[in-house]
Amino acid sequence: MDRNVILSELYKKYIEPTKTKRDHFIGVEFEMPIVNLSGEAVDFDIVHSLTGSFIEKFDFKVIGIDDFENIYAAQSKENDDILSYDCSYNNLELSFGKEDNLNKIYSRFLVYYEYIQNILSKDNYTLTGMGVNPNRKVNHNIPIENGRYRMLFHHLHSYTKYKLPMYFHCYPQYGTFSSASQVQLDVEFENLPLVLNTFSKLEPIKALLFSNSVLVGDDNELLCCRDMFWENSPHGINPHNIGMYDCEFSSAEDILNYIASTSIYCVEKENKYINFEPINIIDYFNRKTISGEYYDNESGKYTTIEFEPEIRDLGYLRTFKFEDLTYRGTIEFRSVCCQPIGDCMCTSAFHLGLMNNVKPLGDILDNDTIIYHHGYTASELRKLFVKDKLPEFVNEDKLWKLAEEIVDLSEQALIERGFGEEKFLSPLYERIRNRKNPAQTMLALLDENKSMEEIVKLYR
Numbered sequence: 001m002d003r004n005v006i007l008s009e010l011y012k013k014y015i016e017p018t019k020t021k022r023d024h025f026i027g028v029e030f031e032m033p034i035v036n037l038s039g040e041a042v043d044f045d046i047v048h049s050l051t052g053s054f055i056e057k058f059d060f061k062v063i064g065i066d067d068f069e070n071i072y073a074a075q076s077k078e079n080d081d082i083l084s085y086d087c088s089y090n091n092l093e094l095s096f097g098k099e100d101n102l103n104k105i106y107s108r109f110l111v112y113y114e115y116i117q118n119i120l121s122k123d124n125y126t127l128t129g130m131g132v133n134p135n136r137k138v139n140h141n142i143p144i145e146n147g148r149y150r151m152l153f154h155h156l157h158s159y160t161k162y163k164l165p166m167y168f169h170c171y172p173q174y175g176t177f178s179s180a181s182q183v184q185l186d187v188e189f190e191n192l193p194l195v196l197n198t199f200s201k202l203e204p205i206k207a208l209l210f211s212n213s214v215l216v217g218d219d220n221e222l223l224c225c226r227d228m229f230w231e232n233s234p235h236g237i238n239p240h241n242i243g244m245y246d247c248e249f250s251s252a253e254d255i256l257n258y259i260a261s262t263s264i265y266c267v268e269k270e271n272k273y274i275n276f277e278p279i280n281i282i283d284y285f286n287r288k289t290i291s292g293e294y295y296d297n298e299s300g301k302y303t304t305i306e307f308e309p310e311i312r313d314l315g316y317l318r319t320f321k322f323e324d325l326t327y328r329g330t331i332e333f334r335s336v337c338c339q340p341i342g343d344c345m346c347t348s349a350f351h352l353g354l355m356n357n358v359k360p361l362g363d364i365l366d367n368d369t370i371i372y373h374h375g376y377t378a379s380e381l382r383k384l385f386v387k388d389k390l391p392e393f394v395n396e397d398k399l400w401k402l403a404e405e406i407v408d409l410s411e412q413a414l415i416e417r418g419f420g421e422e423k424f425l426s427p428l429y430e431r432i433r434n435r436k437n438p439a440q441t442m443l444a445l446l447d448e449n450k451s452m453e454e455i456v457k458l459y460r
Contacts, residue, residue, distance in 0.1 A: 001285040001311070003260075009314055010259050010281075015252050017329030018189040025098035027184035027330065028105050028348045031086050031338055032093070033133035033177070035456050037124045041139045044070075047089045050119050054083055057115060067145040067297070081108060087149055087175035090139050092116070092127060101419040102352065106345050113341070117460070129344065129459040130442075131213025131226055131337025134452050136177035143176065150295050151266055151273035154302065158275075159234050167232050171215075174229040178213065179338035183348040184330040185355050193249040195331060195355070198362040199323045200245045202354070203335060204371055204381035205403050209428055210347065211386055212337040212438035216446070223439035224386040226337050230320050237278045238263040241319045244379040255325065267292075267316045269307050281317055285309050331355075340438055340459040342427070349424035353410025356417070361409055370398045388440065396435070404432050 036042050051071045055062065060083060064073030073084035080097030094112055096105045113127070120126055133139060143149035152175065159168040187195055211223035222228065230242045240261045249255050263278035276292035284290065289306045296303045322335035336347045354361050365372070371381055374393045384391045390399070407428045414422040431437055436444065438459070445455050 001309075003282055005311075006282055006285050007256060007260060009311055011256055013314060013327050014259055014325050015189070015192075015256060017327060018187055018192060018325075020329055022186065022329075023100065024186045025100060026102060026105070026348060026352060027096065027098050028102075029093060029095045029180075029182040029184075030109070030344055031091055031179035031181070032127040032341070033130055033135075033179050033338070034090055034092055034120070035126050035128050035133065035135055037126060037453055037456070039135065039138065039453075041135070042090050042125070043123075044089045044140070046120075046123050046125060047085070047092075050116065051083070053119055054112075054116065058112070064146075070145075072144050072146070079108070081112075083112070085144060086179075087152070088141065088143055088177075090133055090141070090176055091179055101417070102345055102348055102421045102424060103419055105348075106424075109344070126456065126460050127341070128456045129212070129338055129340035129342075129438075130456070131179055131224070131439075132215060133177040133179070134216065134456055137217075139177065141173040141176040147268070147271070147273035147295070149175075151275045154293070154295070155265060155275040156233055156235075162234070162237065162277075164237065166237070168234075169228060169232045171229060172233065174233070178226060178229055180226065180334060181210075181336045181339050181344065181347040182332060182334045183351050184326065184328070184332045185351060186329060187325075187331045187355075189252065191358065192252055192255055192325070194362060195358055196245060196249055196255065196323055196325070198358055198365060199331070199333070199351075199354075201365040201372075201378050202361070202406070203244055203322055203378060204385045205406055206335060207382050207385035208399070208403055209350075209407075209431055209437055210336045210339065211440075212339055212442075214439050214442065216452070220443060221388045222386060223388055223437065224337055227335070227382065227386055234265070234278065235320055238280070241278070242321065244322050244382060246377055246379055259319075259325070262317065262319050264313065264317045266318075267307070267313045269305075272305070274305060274307065281314075284313070285311070337439075339427075343438070345424035346427045349414060349421055350407070350410050350428060352421065353413040353425070354406070356413035357409045361406065364402075364405065364409070368402065370395065370402050388443070400432055400435055404429070407432065 034042050048070050055074050060074035060076050062071050063075050066072050075082045082095040084093045086093045099105050143153040156172040213224050213226045215225050236242045241263055263280050264284050265278040266275040272294040274292040274294045291306050293302045294305055324332040326332050333351050411422045411425050442455055
């Protein structure tokens with residue numbers, strides 16, 4: 001297939017939606033670990049009972065059923081909010097229909113959250129605000145039994161077959177115990193390069209403020225293992241599919257060419273989810289056939305299959321960038337771990353405010369000498385800042401002052417919006433005062449001999 005044809009289709013999918021004139025909306029997603037406070041594995045029957053009760057209480061319609069007829073996704077008939085389970089039944093997700101201000105989302109979140117907690121507490125269970133499930137070593141870390149999640153689980157476990165000059169971690173089941181806080185914001189065509197360039201440079205500061213995923217007992221020095229999970233898995237075989245942008249974009253054409261450099265690793269054909277070795281999207285359409293694997297329900301085994309690429313397969317091109325341009329004309333910010341529940345809105349508020357002040361934010365980062373101009377790229381700085389100890393060249397006083405200046409910029413924009421959303425930034429100012437992110441606070445509590453159960457309750 002001609003490269004220009006593929007580029008044209010990619011343009012239609014990713015770039016054209018940003019040209020549509022529309023009101024600016026906010027989409028928020030919270031993933032939260034389900035924890036059995038007895039220290040034992042989560043009983044999925046309890047989770048399924050919760051789902052049924054929630055659906056009945058809030059009049060949600062079922063939109064996802066697994067192969068054993070368990071509900072894994074349901075949607076509000078009123079506002080498009082979704083209750084779902086991300087990858088496994090150990091990880092509950094609340095996604096909210098687009099809104100024009102954060103208060104509406106938060107008010108609904110509180111209603112859902114209180115109801116869920118009341119149901120779970122009857123069995124000594126709870127949701128908590130951690131990026132890694134504290135019971136990951138005892139839980140049943142298995143995927144939801146459907147085509148998509150089974151395929152993903154199989155794909156991530158395929159790392160042993162690759163003979164590549166890259167490091168693969170040994171947590172291929174990470175999707176079953178890692179949780180995130182994500183936000184989607186509308187973006188205009190003319191601002192695309194500025195937004196992607198600026199927010200990519202912001203990632204080291206976000207690591208400083210939001211890190212909250214520690215593999216306790218395995219690696220207490222890595223405060224945000226979320227990055228490592230994606231980058232050092234088969235998702236990261238093509239580094240353009242994950243992490244940050246290590247280049248400056250000058251135009252939408254630059255962005256389009258970057259998207260064309262990413263890889264596709266799965267499609268769905270005749271109700272079969274097929275995964276295969278990641279293939280550059282241009283190369284994919286230049287092959288006559290692709291060889292992959294799918295799970296055969298009758299035999300219970302993975303079966304090899306050959307298929308011909310079709311242009312509609314672009315619908316399965318999925319990247320995991322920290323700032324992901326979506327087909328909705330939005331940027332999805334996806335580098336932040338699940339936050340303590342009391343702080344849950346700080347992620348979306350932070351990004352929303354800065355999106356409305358992106359030009360001055362860019363000026364601050366372009367002129368910064370506190371973390372930049374010391375020989376490190378933005379992505380290298382992010383890797384340094386997700387660790388417990390800061391690099392020696394960084395002046396800690398100046399670093400936290402820089403973080404405060406950036407949060408102030410977000411606060412200014414939120415105040416100008418006039419909805420009172422700036423109150424959601426309070427947890428970030430507290431972190432700046434204490435010079436600790438949630439991961440560091442948790443490790444300090446463990447050093448004080450607090451039990452994990454006590455910390456789980458503090459973070460809920």
